[in-house]
Amino acid sequence: MNPVEALFRVIFIGAMLLLFTGGGVGLLVLWYMRGRDPRVGIVAEFLPNPPDDLPPGAAGTLxxxxxxxxxxxATLLGLARHGAVDIVQIVPDARGQKRPHRHPPDDYELTLRDPTRCESALEAELLRIIFGPRPVSDQSVRLSEIRPAFAAAESDVRELLYDELVERGYFVRSPEITRLRWRRVAWVGLVLSILTGVVLAFVLDPYALLPTVAAAVMWGAMIPLSRALPRKTPAGAEAAAKWRAFRRYLAEIERYENVAQSRELFERYLSYAVAFALAREWVGIFAAAGAAQPPWYRQLDGGDVLIPGDVGGLGDIGDVIAMGRAFELAGHLGRDTPDLPGIGVPDVGSFDPQAVTDTLGGSLQGVSDGFGGLLDAAGSVFDAIDFDVS
Structure with a gap:
């Protein structure tokens, strides 16, 4: 080995060590300067109410x-709570099936009640995806049928979620754009480092591949680091701190509230619990406490029949009646008659509204499995948005 080769190898080894140490420090400095959120003042340990009017889906994204x-x-459930959508769980009838021991999966029917009850651009867009470009009242669609439409529009939905945060001044630009920019820088640096190292290895010495490896590792590390580089504005950092305090309240609701005496919180904050990935715990806690199922959610057993219209002048509770429960309902409405009210029976007798509520509405505990199935089914339909390359 001549002195020139020895010198080159010392230089390349030194360059490798320098790139490993300096590159690691550089990545930390990059995150500290460009990705770390601004410091905020003191925020309460928990907040029992949403800190602002940010839609649940956007709060989760924040x-x-x-x-x-x-x-x-969460956005879909927000639409339901606002009165825009009703959801009916359809339990398939296993009778007559070749393999009755294999229970077919449940489906969920979404019915549009009032397309004007949207509180954000994202909610309006989701209605258009589910029910078509011009949604009208009383449209119905099965949840299992909307996957193709959502897959075609998922980039628009993602953009609307990020735009909501940018418009409120919580980010200077979309976090997606920030991640993509840094990821592109990392890929360009990785490719150039490899090409340069290969050329130097052929022209000078194979030891030139040592700093190439170090540079490739550093550029490669920047690719996952890019996910942490979106930086909130001071307003965004403060809002996020408050929303974390609200999330802590939901996550530890049994610590802060007597759940048995606060069962109305279930529906009020359900969409936020879903956005914060607390849905299973939230449903389980309130089901055990005997909370009522949401008024916009019903379960229809296999083999039951829909009875349209306003049954017996009862308004909404007459819209959907399981035929297998019809005589039970009639017993609560008119004790002396087996007939359904409003269907050839002029006198409904003694009316027991609580019994009617129990029969038609039911408790959350009775449908908690089906409600959990709704969250799973909706998640599988909308999971195309999870494959975000940024």
Whole structure:
């Protein structure tokens, strides 16, 4: 080995060590300067109410800086709570099936009640995806049927979630754009480092591949680091701190509230619990406490028949009646008659509204499995948004 070769090898080894140490420090400095959120003042340990009017889906995106299916499912449940959509669980009838021991999967029917009850651009867009470009009242669609439409529009939904945060001044630009920019820088640096190292190895010495490896590792490390580089504005950091305090309240609701005496909180904050990935715990806690199922959610057993219209002048509770429960309902409405009210029976007798509510509405505990199935089914329909390359 001549002195020139020895010198080159010392230089290349030194360059490798320098790149490993300096590159690692550089990545930390990059995150500290460009990705770390601004410091905020003291925020309460927990907040019992949402800190602002940010839609649930956007609140979930603010906290983890990624749009995912939890945020879309939360938006759907927000539409239901606002009175725009009703949801009916359809339990398939296993009778007559070749393999009755194999229970077919449940489906869920979404019915549009009032397309004007949207509180954000994201909600309006989700209605158009589900029910078509011009949604009208009383349209119905099965949840299992909307996957193709959502897959075609998922980039628009993701953009709307990020736009909501940018418009409120919580980010200077979309977190998705920031991640993509840094990821592109990392890929360009990785490719150039490899090409340069290969050329130097052929022209000078194979030891030139040592700093090439170090540079490739550093550029490669920047690719996952890019996910942490979106930086909130001071207003965004403060809002996120408050939303985390509200999330803590939901996550530890049994610590802060007597759940048995606060069962109305279930529906009020359900969409936020979904957005914060707390849905299973939230449903389980309130089901055990005997909370009522949401008024916009019903379960229809296999073999039951829909009875349209306003049954017996009861308004909404007459819209959907399981035929297998019809005589039970009639017993609560008119004790002396087996007939359904409003169907050839002029006198409904003694009316027991609580019994009617129990028969038609039911408790959350009775449908908690089906409600959990709704969250799973909706998540699987909207999971195309999770495959975000940024």
């Amino acid at each position: 906290l983890d800086e990624h749009a995912d299916h939890h945020d879309v499912v």
